[in-house]
Amino acid sequence: MIPLRWARLTGALLLALALGAAPAAAQSVLATWGLGVTLDPLDGRGRGLGSVGPGLFGTGVIPGDPGASLDLIVPTVAVSMQSSWLQVDQDAGSATLSGSRFPAMGIAYPVRDWGVLTVTYGGVLDQRWTLVRQSLLDLGAGGAGTSVTDQFVSDGGVAAARVGFARRVTPSLGVALAVGSFTGNVIRTFMRSFNSLDAGVAVAPFQSGGRWGYSGVTATAGLVFDVSDIVRAGGTITWSGSLNAKLTDGSDGSARKYDMPLEFRGGISGALGAGLSAVLSASYADWSGAWSSLGGEATAGTVLSLGAGLEWTSLSFLGRPLPLRFGWRRAELPFRPDTEDPVESTLAGGFGLRLAGTDNIPLAQIDLGVEHGTRSAGSVSEDFWRSTVSLRLAGF
């Protein structure tokens, strides 16, 4: 069994890093449109399997999927860390970016034999992006003009904090419910700076912006259906009230309200043979309601995501189980600049390493999922690598 002091030290470290870490970075340039890029509530295992929803064998503590913790019998804390490496190609040039973020964290606590209580925090929309535009302005002093750089920075995003409860109502059927609140904030800043060499004197930049805090209610209901240990099917439906954005810095911008979509997620896992299982999953959401709340040129519509993967659990490493995973995933992004749908396609792989515990009671486990994919929309294309590491500790 994992020593208690190491569990505490690791837990404290995770908490400190979670509080100090940036919420998200290096996700996608496509976040410039609409409300940003959606963030799927997945851990390292789900990423490695190409999953987009519930229905995986085993247990987990996953935001937006309260049913994942259905069979946990010991208190468990789980944190996912994600690193991205992004190559962006645009008309104006290309750039390479990298960043790390915490897409999800949660705690699950079995309450007697009633069920499992979960508290989770996870990202919903990533709104970190920068738009840079250069131009030449005639400032009236003659000459060839003054070089001007416009920079718009959006820094922040929407997350959700949820409290959930999962309970088996029959040996083969479990139900789950989570309610929570949208949280997070975004700082949007525009700055126009002038080339002092062109102007002949230092010209002060123009700056304007505001900070908005997010709020709103969200609730997820989940269902898990098991057929022996051969098949597991799961589904969630997420309803959200309006996403409210309110100015929090006293500036003179206005508050906004966005209709959030009803979101369906479903998945099915099946045992194919000894140690081999397959998973299929899909999700659907209609963001056109949010589009009606949006101004500007972005549009939004229905989003369908599909995923498929294989898991092989027969391998071991130093006497510890070492499941291998492979997957494929195709996800549409809800916000687009024109009629062309932005699409993210990934191939994934990964493994898990149980450090302590048993199949039914994992006390310390690491799951790694690595994805390589592309996104494209209009004149923008992105090639990315994304690794998701989930750390799960139980029994403390």
Added chain:
Amino acid sequence: MPRLLPLFVVVTLAACQNEIPTALGEGFLPVEPVTLEVRLPWSQFVTSAQVVGGFGRADELGVGTIANAFGGTLNARTLLHLEPQHLVYDASDTLTTIVGGSFLLRFNPTGSSNQGPVTVAVGRTSTHWDARSASWRLAVDSLDGQEEWPEQGGGPVEPLGKAVWDPLEGDSLLISFGPAALANVLDTTPLEFGVRVDLDTPGELVQVISGEIQLFAMVEGVDTMITLPSVSVTDQTFIYDPAPGPPEGLRVGGIPAWRTVISMAIPAMVAGTPEACALVTCPLALTAERINLANLVLSTQANEPGFQPTDSLLVHARSLFAPGVLPKSPLGPPIFLDDLGLAVGAALASAAFAPGGERSVEVPITPLVWDLVRGTTVGGGSTSSTIALLSLSCNPVGKLCVESESIAFSSFAGAGQPGEPFLRLILTISDRVELP
């Protein structure tokens, strides 16, 4: 293996740098600002203006001037005091014999008008003079009384020598003493040792940086001639004639220096362009956030002959804390500092003050205009709406400044004259940054 968990967590995150995805010229910019230039005429932002003279002294400048009918009119001579006791040698020292000497002058070639050789003469003054108050007519002008020169212009002098300085051969000139001049130099009977430096070549102006006496001696029994420690200048000034006439427009600099004092009232609204008025309500409200640049634009005028600059001039803008007590109103700190903390002014080419060379120059006063439209400084303090345009010579190391830079001054068109000053504003107007 569990012991590696904390390390694993740290390494995973430390391996990445957070970088925000950047779209380059792509997509939809949520705001489309308009940057425009607004020119406020003199009458719209100036409530009063005056030219005040009498600041600074020639002896503070640290640089002398010699001129001979420069510009057809200007004559100038530099006066130097040296320590006479440094010229006294022990009479009992029979082993050392003074065999010669010279006067070493150093010039500022870039501040001098001559391109070719000029003749420079030095002579010992025979009249007591005061470096702080000496003028062309007066050797001393103090509260204790005035003493005129026996001959106007620092005379008479006992000649010590003359020589030709060619700026192409360097910035220094050695004027050797003849026997009579050497005897004069070694005569320490007078308690004061003053030197007057003249320019014999007409039509030129030369800036004198320093002067010193060098004496050469032979020591009995030694074949080599030795150079005794040099005798340096203790104070210096310069006198000139004629004095410039009263300013016709705005004037800055000179010795004693003029300042142009301007009191301003920035209007609350200015007219906008159609592009700006499409974004916000017009007329445009002037706010500090919208003002990127505020430059006072001046048009140079030709100086009267003799006071043409021989080098570029600088004009600085400083706040005046108590304009009601002019000319003694204290100056505020520099209005505009660069990244190195140095005051930003307008550099003016000397050709701008020659006939036909008139041009526009801009004095940046952006921080002051921000304070004026806000009504207070950034720190909430009161701000003065009156500025002084002045010429300062600052030591970049110690940041000590003297007023002004040279005998030449800057002339600018005033109110109602062609090239009347105006305030040039660069404004950026934008609709509000909102959520999508």
